[in-house]
Structures are given as C-alpha cells and as structure tokens.
Amino acid sequence: xxxxxxxxxxxxxxxxxxxxxxxxxESLQRSLRRRKLTALAxxxxxxxxxxxxxxxxxxxxxxxxxxxxxxxxxLPRTFDIYEQWDGEALPPEPHYEAMFKDIADATGxxxxxxxxxxNYAKSKxxxxxxxTKRKIKALLNENPxxxxxYKETLLEIDKRWGDIAFWHSLDIMKNPYTAGYYLxxxxxxxxxxxxxxQQPENRRIYKTLWIRTLLISxxxxxxxxxxxxxxxxxxxxxxxRYSNLLMICVLMPFWTSLLVxxxxxxxxxxxxxxxxxxxxxxxxxxxxxxxxxxxxxxxxVIVMVQILLPFMILPVYSVMKGISPAYMKAAQxxxxxxxxxxxxxxxxxxxxxxxxxxxxxxIVAIGYFITPELVGGKDGQMIGNYIARHxxxxxxxxxxxxxxxxxxxxxxxxxxxxxRVVGIDNMKMG
Amino acid sequence: xxxxxxxxxxxxxxxxxxxxxxxxxxxxxVVSWGGAYxxxxxxxxxxxxxxxxxxxxxxxxxxxGLGEVRTQVESGTVIWDIVDVLADEARVGCDExxxxxxxxxxxxxTKDGMSIDEDLxxxxxxxxxAPMIWWSYMMFYDAPAWEGKTPPSSIDHFFNVTxxxxxxxxxxxxxxxxxxxxxxxxxxxGDVYDVMDTDEGIDRAFAMLDRIKDHSVFWSAGSKPLELVxxxxxxxxxAYNGRVGAANLSEGATFVPVWDGQVLEEEWIVVLKGSPNxxxxxxxxxxxxxxxxLAGQAQYINYGPMRKSSFDIIMAxxxxxxxxxxxxxxxxNRPDVLPRSIIANPxxxxxxxxxxxxxxxxxxxx
Numbered sequence: 001x002x003x004x005x006x007x008x009x010x011x012x013x014x015x016x017x018x019x020x021x022x023x024x025x026e027s028l029q030r031s032l033r034r035r036k037l038t039a040l041a042x043x044x045x046x047x048x049x050x051x052x053x054x055x056x057x058x059x060x061x062x063x064x065x066x067x068x069x070x071x072x073x074x075l076p077r078t079f080d081i082y083e084q085w086d087g088e089a090l091p092p093e094p095h096y097e098a099m100f101k102d103i104a105d106a107t108g109x110x111x112x113x114x115x116x117x118x119n120y121a122k123s124k125x126x127x128x129x130x131x132t133k134r135k136i137k138a139l140l141n142e143n144p145x146x147x148x149x150y151k152e153t154l155l156e157i158d159k160r161w162g163d164i165a166f167w168h169s170l171d172i173m174k175n176p177y178t179a180g181y182y183l184x185x186x187x188x189x190x191x192x193x194x195x196x197x198q199q200p201e202n203r204r205i206y207k208t209l210w211i212r213t214l215l216i217s218x219x220x221x222x223x224x225x226x227x228x229x230x231x232x233x234x235x236x237x238x239x240x241r242y243s244n245l246l247m248i249c250v251l252m253p254f255w256t257s258l259l260v261x262x263x264x265x266x267x268x269x270x271x272x273x274x275x276x277x278x279x280x281x282x283x284x285x286x287x288x289x290x291x292x293x294x295x296x297x298x299x300x301v302i303v304m305v306q307i308l309l310p311f312m313i314l315p316v317y318s319v320m321k322g323i324s325p326a327y328m329k330a331a332q333x334x335x336x337x338x339x340x341x342x343x344x345x346x347x348x349x350x351x352x353x354x355x356x357x358x359x360x361x362x363i364v365a366i367g368y369f370i371t372p373e374l375v376g377g378k379d380g381q382m383i384g385n386y387i388a389r390h391x392x393x394x395x396x397x398x399x400x401x402x403x404x405x406x407x408x409x410x411x412x413x414x415x416x417x418x419x420r421v422v423g424i425d426n427m428k429m430g
Numbered sequence: 431x432x433x434x435x436x437x438x439x440x441x442x443x444x445x446x447x448x449x450x451x452x453x454x455x456x457x458x459x460v461v462s463w464g465g466a467y468x469x470x471x472x473x474x475x476x477x478x479x480x481x482x483x484x485x486x487x488x489x490x491x492x493x494x495g496l497g498e499v500r501t502q503v504e505s506g507t508v509i510w511d512i513v514d515v516l517a518d519e520a521r522v523g524c525d526e527x528x529x530x531x532x533x534x535x536x537x538x539x540t541k542d543g544m545s546i547d548e549d550l551x552x553x554x555x556x557x558x559x560a561p562m563i564w565w566s567y568m569m570f571y572d573a574p575a576w577e578g579k580t581p582p583s584s585i586d587h588f589f590n591v592t593x594x595x596x597x598x599x600x601x602x603x604x605x606x607x608x609x610x611x612x613x614x615x616x617x618x619x620g621d622v623y624d625v626m627d628t629d630e631g632i633d634r635a636f637a638m639l640d641r642i643k644d645h646s647v648f649w650s651a652g653s654k655p656l657e658l659v660x661x662x663x664x665x666x667x668x669a670y671n672g673r674v675g676a677a678n679l680s681e682g683a684t685f686v687p688v689w690d691g692q693v694l695e696e697e698w699i700v701v702l703k704g705s706p707n708x709x710x711x712x713x714x715x716x717x718x719x720x721x722x723x724l725a726g727q728a729q730y731i732n733y734g735p736m737r738k739s740s741f742d743i744i745m746a747x748x749x750x751x752x753x754x755x756x757x758x759x760x761x762x763n764r765p766d767v768l769p770r771s772i773i774a775n776p777x778x779x780x781x782x783x784x785x786x787x788x789x790x791x792x793x794x795x796x
Binding site: 107108109111112119120123124125126127130133134199202203204205208209270271272273295373377378379381386393394396 | 500504522525526527528597603636643646647648650661662663777780781782783784785787788789791792793794795796
C-alpha cells in the first residue's frame with residue numbers, strides 16, 4: 001500500500017508527470033506564468049496610467065525639440081529647389097514662383113504657424129508672410145489664371161522680398177529635423193551655411209541661467225543639509241513626546257500651501273518688511289540702507305531652502321532612527337572622544353539617508369519655477385521660469401522642450417556621477 | 431504628423447464632451463475673461479439682450495490665446511460662438527480664417543448717422559471684429575506715500591530715480607515698457623513705433639531702462655503692482671488701468687493714475703468660424719457693440735469704450751459709475767489724455783517680439 005502511494009508517475013521518456021498526466025515541468029511553468037500574469041495585471045493600471053499620462057506626453061514633447069516638419073509642409077516647393085540657389089544674389093524666378101505657389105496653396109492656419117516658426121529664424125517674417133498671403137489671395141480672386149511674372153509681383157507686394165537676408169534665413173529651416181533649438185538654449189544659433197555662431201551679445205541669457213540654476217540648486221542643497229542634519233539628529237534622539245512635537249513642527253510647513261509660505265516670506269523679507277523694520281528699529285541698519293533680501297538671488301535661496309528642508313530632514317531622520325545608540329557608546333567606551341566618535345562612527349552610518357536627501361532636494365530644486373518667478377526678481381530667475389514662459393506665453397515649444405530635455409539630461413548625468421562616487425545602492429529613503 | 435492628429439482628436443473630444451454638457455441649455459456661448467470684466471459685460475448687454483430676445487446666453491471664461499479657438503475650428507466642433515479677444519488675436523485669427531466676417535449691416539450707426547468706422551478711435555484691423563473697450567498699461571502711485579513731496583506727474587519721472595526716489599514695479603515682458611521708455615526719452619507718442627523699427631531706437635529704450643534697473647521690482651500677476659505700491663515696497667509702478675481704477679472706485683484706495691505715456695490696448699469681440707448660431711451671434715455682436723451698450727459697460731468697469739459716441743453718452747451722464755462716483759477720471763481714453771498716450775501696435779510686436787523679449791530677459795538677468 002505504502003509503496004503504491006508514493007509511486008511517481010513518469011512519461012514514456014522518463015519525465016515526471018502530475019496527477020492529471022502532464023509533465024511536472026510544464027505544469028509548474030504554467031502555474032508560475034499564471035502567478036506572473038496576476039502580478040502583472042495588478043500593476044498594469046499603474047503602468048498604463050504612468051505611460052499614458054506621463055511617459056507619452058513627455059516623449060511627445062521631447063520630439064518637439066528637434067521637429068521642424070511643419071514649415072516643410074507649408075513651403076514644399078520652395079525647399080525642394082532651395083539647394084539650387086547659390087546664395088550670392090537674389091534667387092531667380094523659379095524660386096519666387098515656388099514661394100508664390102506655396103503661399104497660395106497654404107491655409108491661413110498653416111501660414112500663421114509657419115510664419116511663427118520663420119520669425120524665430122528672422123524677425124519680420126510674420127508680417128511679410130501674412131501680408132503676402134492676403135495680397136496673393138486677392139490677386140488670385142481677381143485673376144485665377146495668374147501665371148507670372150512671380151518675382152516682379154512679390155517684389156511689388158512687399159519690397160522685403162528683395163532682401164536677401166530673408167532668403168538666407170530659409171536655409172536653416174529646410175531640414176525637417178533641427179538642432180537649432182538646442183543651440184538656442186546655449187545662446188548659439190545657425191548662421192547662413194549652417195555654421196554655428198553666437199547670439200548677439202545683448203541676447204545672450206541662457207548660459208548665465210544654466211549656471212545660476214546649478215548654483216542655486218547646489219547652495220540650496222548644501223544649506224538644507226547643514227540645517228536639516230542637526231534637526232534630524234535631534235528628532236531621532238529626543239524622547240518620544242518631545243520628538244513628536246518637533247516632528248509636527250517639521251511637517252507643518254509641509255502641509256501649508258506653497259503660495260501661503262511664499263507670501264509670508266515676502267512680508268518678512270521685503271525692504272518695507274518685518275525683518276527690515278526690526279533691524280531699523282534696533283539701529284542695526286539705517287532707514288536708507290534697508291537690506292535687499294526679497295525679489296533677488298538671496299530671496300530665492302532663502303525661500304527654496306525653507307520649502308525643501310523637509311525633503312532633507314525626513315530621509316536623514318528615518319535612517320538615524322535605525323542607528324543603535326550602542327555604537328556611539330561602544331566607540332566612546334573604546335576611548336574615542338565624542339567628536340571623533342560622531343564623525344567616524346555615527347556620520348558614516350547616516351550617509352545613505354544623506355544621499356537620499358541630497359538627491360531629492362537637488363532634483364526638486366533644479367526644476368523649480370514658481371518660487372523664483374514670485375520672489376526671484378531680476379537675478380534670482382531659474383531655467384524653469386523660462387521653460388514655463390516659452391510653453392505658456394511665447395509658445396516657442398521647440399525651445400521649451402529642448403531646455404526640458406537638457407535639464408533631464410543634466411539630472412541623469414548628476415545621478416550617474418552620484419552613483420559612481422557614492423553608489424546608488426547606498427541610498428535609503430527610510 | 432499622425433500622432434499630432436490623434437492627440438488633437440483626443441483633446442477635442444474631451445473638450446467637446448465637457449463643454450457640450452454645460453452649453454446645451456443655452457442659445458449662445460460667449461467667452462470672455464471672467465471676473466469684474468465679464469460681470470460688466472453681463473450687466474451692460476448680456477442680460478438686456480436676453481430680455482430683449484428671450485434667448486439664453488452661456489458665459490464661459492478663458493485665459494486668452496487662440497489655442498482653443500483653433501482646436502474647435504479645425505476639428506469642426508465649434509462650441510464657442512462669441513469670443514472676446516485682444517488686438518493681436520483679433521488680427522491673427524481673422525488672417526487664419528478662424529473668425530467669421532461680420533457683415534456691415536450688423537454694425538449699429540450712431541444717432542447722428544455716423545458709420546462704425548467714423549465712430550471708432552482707430553480703424554478696425556479687419557472685418558471680423560466688433561468694438562469693445564480700451565485698456566491700458568499706465569503708471570500710478572499711492573497719494574499718502576508722496577505727501578509733502580512732489581509726486582511724479584509724467585512718464586519721464588518714472589525713469590528718474592534721482593528726483594523721484596523709490597523702487598519701480600514693472601512687468602516681466604517688454605511690451606508697453608519699451609514704448610514708455612522712448613516717450614520718457616522725448617519721443618513723440620505717435621512716432622514710437624517708427625523709432626522702434628531701428629536698432630538705435632531699441633538701444634535708446636534699453637538705455638532708459640538701465641536707469642531704473644537697480645531700482646526695479648518685477649511683477650507678472652496683475653494684482654501684484656497694487657500690493658507693491660500699497661505696502662511701500664515700490665514708490666510707483668506700472669499696472670493695468672482696470673485694476674487701479676477698481677481699487678479706487680470700489681475699494682476706496684488712494685492710488686493716483688498718471689496717464690502720461692500710457693499704452694492703450696484694444697479689445698474686440700469676434701464670431702467663431704462655423705458657429706452653429708452664426709446669425710444669432712452677429713445679432714449679439716451688433717447689440718453689444720452699439721453706442722448705448724458700450725457706454726453702459728462703463729457703469730460697471732473703468733475701461734474706455736472704443737466708440738466716440740459712447741464716450742459722449744458717458745460725459746453727458748456723469749457721475750456715471752453705478753455707485754454714484756465719476757468714471758471719467760479713471761478712463762484711459764479720455765480725450766484730454768490721448769495726445770500723450772501711445773496706441774499699441776500689435777503688428778509690430780508680432781514681428782519683433784522674440785528678439786526684444788530675449789534682449790529684455792538678458793537685460794533683466796544681467
């Protein structure tokens with residue numbers, strides 16, 4: 001009997017079989033697959049959600065940074081024969097004919113969007129295109145069989161068609177993919193013949209902004225670390241009833257609206273504000289020389305440090321909480337003075353939390369734009385402000401998305417460097 | 431461009447579903463800027479028109495721009511009938527064929543038989559628009575802050591920090607600021623855009639801006655300059671005239687507007703191309719832009735009607751504001767301030783905005 005019960009079914013080729021006569025291996029694989037599918041089905045909503053509402057729009061916007069197809073659809077004939085022109089003197093009749101027919105065939109909306117793009121390459125394209133479109137429309141209404149002379153007609157419509165600079169500016173638009181927006185993001189541009197040249201000096205702004213954005217992010221991160229580390233230590237070592245109270249103090253600003261906190265800082269720090277009034281009353285500074293602490297670089301840094309401080313304190317605290325006080329005691333027992341014990345025994349153990357805090361604060365800081373917009377004044381603006389501006393008001397989405405991609409790349413590079421130097425596995429959020 | 435079309439289609443479907451629900455009960459959808467401005471439109475001609483015709487208006491708010499209008503017209507699902515637009519959009523939209531041309535017979539003549547074109551302060555840019563109001567960028571200060579001192583009274587004082595100390599509140603875009611700087615430098619308001627057409631002219635404007643650069647506080651939200659001036663952080667600021675007037679007329683503020691060198695901006699209404707209620711929309715545009723109705727709007731907000739005849743009605747009817755205060759001191763296009771006002775040229779800005787904005791940003795960041 002007993003021998004019967006443990007008799008193991010095998011197939012002809014000697015494989016193990018389950019009770020229903022299938023090979024065990026296959027059966028195991030199937031149940032494993034089922035489990036995997038169940039797990040996948042459970043995370044699927046989150047993955048789909050992230051992809052549709054985050055991944056796809058991001059990827060889609062990234063394509064804008066190199067996309068120059070629109071203008072090629074508006075002026076197909078013109079770009080088709082553009083290469084045949086030597087660029088020395090005004091183009092000959094066929095080029096004018098191509099331009100005339102392209103403008104005649106384009107819809108009003110195409111001209112509107114196309115001319116906006118052309119205006120990035122050279123100012124005044126917009127009015128030239130619109131005026132020409134209006135005139136050509138009227139001309140063709142009157143004389144549908146119009147067949148030239150095109151050059152003469154265009155020059156009559158607007159004398160700017162005789163300005164070779166407009167024709168030269170078409171050169172950088174003929175390729176449907178362009179690196180132009182990336183150049184613009186570093187104060188560079190294409191000249192004629194695709195050479196890369198600097199923007200005129202009074203239009204250079206982005207290089208300064210990139211440097212300043214990095215600088216602000218570094219300062220804010222360092223300040224958060226310097227201010228947050230002792231607080232986290234206190235939080236982790238105080239008796240529970242005090243540490244709870246302190247924890248609420250840390251979290252309270254976190255729960256308060258961003259705008260409320262920013263406005264509160266404005267009231268505190270502006271030149272007619274509470275801090276300056278107090279300093280004047282105490283005769284620390286005189287009324288004429290009130291300290292400028294708001295609407296500038298200083299203001300941006302101060303407000304950002306306050307807003308981002310919890311992002312540093314919380315991960316550091318949660319790591320410190322897990323460090324047994326026995327280590328410090330042991331170190332001192334073995335003869336280390338408190339300072340050395342702290343530096344050589346305690347601090348290294350908190351590094352995973354510090355790493356997490358630093359990365360978190362830095363990445364959030366580098367993309368900030370509301371705070372600098374409100375308190376940055378003239379020298380506290382960051383790159384995020386300009387991305388927002390190009391998205392919302394100038395509608396230069398190509399430039400905005402190029403700057404976004406660069407920002408993303410910068411973060412990834414810093415992340416990589418961090419991984420090399422500190423090691424990302426070391427990081428601990430809690 | 432397949433992916434763009436799809437994204438577009440999704441956006442339109444979403445917008446249509448949202449808007450159709452609320453607009454269903456109404457005969458006409460009118461889109462404007464919300465707040466006190468829409469309220470003044472509702473009181474001055476929305477409600478009277480509803481009573482007169484028995485039709486129902488659905489009011490919606492938007493943030494300007496032509497994005498939504500383009501989407502509706504291109505996809506053929508037009509939900510908005512009337513939109514209140516700025517000078518630039520009025521031109522771009524008509525050029526791109528997004529608006530209907532309003533037939534001449536819908537423009538109401540004045541009592542003296544003047545046509546719309548004779549009655550307007552500036553010519554219509556095209557046949558798509560019906561007149562609304564003027565608003566302006568202008569400088570102002572708070573009276574108590576200058577007590578016992580000579581307050582600023584012309585635009586060059588704004589750029590003179592030696593004789594008129596204190597910080598200046600200015601906006602974060604170059605429009606209006608360049609014009610004001612040039613007038614402060616002695617350019618005649620009528621010649622401003624000719625001067626701006628030259629590189630030297632722009633240099634000249636920036637040289638003026640340099641004088642106040644280290645004394646500037648920047649704003650981007652319309653309420654901010656009022657806060658700056660009220661709190662004493664700035665001794666004077668540029669602002670939208672509507673904000674300053676509203677604070678004075680309705681909240682008892684003591685701001686003093688300085689009209690010298692102000693920049694006047696146009697505001698029009700248009701009918702969307704392919705509006706299913708086209709005829710009705712024309713009728714509404716006609717009613718809303720008639721002299722009496724435009725004058726009536728000034729009972730509720732201090733923007734200046736575009737029609738001269740409306741202005742005559744207001745002048746004869748002072749005190750005109752609904753709470754019994756005089757409205758004329760707060761009107762940007764009062765005849766006596768016009769000679770020293772700049773009428774904004776949206777075509778110039780459409781052509782030159784990008785380089786000037788970049789230079790302005792660079793100037794600001796240095």
